[in-house]
Amino acid sequence: MIGNIELLSRLLIAALLGSVIGFERERLNWAAGLRTHMLVCVGASLMMLVSAFGFADVLGERNVVLDPSRVAAQVVSGIGFLGAGSILLRGEVVRGLTTAASLWSVAGIGLAVGGGMYTAAIGATVIILVILAGMKPLERRFISVRQQRSVQLLVERGSVSLDTLHRTLGTGSVRVKQFIVQQSEDDPDLDDVQIALSRVTAAEFSAICVRLEAMPGVRACRHDRSKGGDA
Structure with missing residues (x-):
């Protein structure tokens, strides 16, 4: 059985490592942010800790055999309900998958810290942070830019x-990756609509812009072929 100082140290380290991942999600205004992680x-x-040391007092009893991995195994599967809650499906737009994956990964970091595997926990934290924050600019620059095109409408x-x-x-011809409607800052009677389309060729995109401009209530249409999407 470990001492109280070691026990509290592991919990504090887990909080610290979780905050590092959570801060990256928090700055993007995701529902599962700093405190959640x-x-x-x-x-x-x-x-x-409970799984590994919580039943140490009964191990000396006759015919008592405990598996220290039993509670940890349930965490791996049980964290799925929290991850599912962070995933939003709006029509064809799916958001929150990355945040759900980060929650699942953070649970693994917590298990590693609870088991005393500090090197693995810190290493995983660094790797996850690089994936979340460091890979996104590369994804936008080399992948999303080629696959996604953006349109901004000013509508009634x-x-x-x-x-x-x-x-x-x-519904079957174009994939809408992002659809955001917000009140126009210049005119309260108008809406700013941001639309991100993926897997659209240049010719298809030109035809789409023509159709969007012809929609009832559309006052203006601006398009940008160089913006990437959010993960």
Whole structure:
């Protein structure tokens, strides 16, 4: 059985490592941010400590055999419900998969810290942070730019929705990666609509812009072929 200082140290380390990953999600304004990642990491670490050392007082009893991995195994599968809650599906737009994966990874970091595997936990934290923060600019520069094209519409208030967009473009022909509607800062009677389309060729994109401009309620249409999307 480890001492109280070591026990508290592991929980604090788990909170620290979880905060590093959570801060990256928090700065992007995701629902699962700093506090959520810290709680998941500390909770997983605590469960690992309970699994490994919580039943030490009964190990001396006759015919008592315990598996220290039993609680940890349940954490790996049980964290899925929290990850599923961070995934949003709006029509064809799926968001939150990366955050769900980071929550699952942070749970693994907590288990590693609870088990005393500090090198593995710190190394995993660095690798995950590089994947989340360091790889995104490269993805935008070399992958998303070639696969995604963006359109910004200025429309009459409430005249454009995801359903009307699908009816105009056809649900099977174009993949809408992102659809954001917000009130125009210049005119409260108008909406700014940002649309990100993926897997669209230059010729298809030109035809799409023509159809979007012809939609009822559209006042202006601006398109940008160089913007990447959010993961």
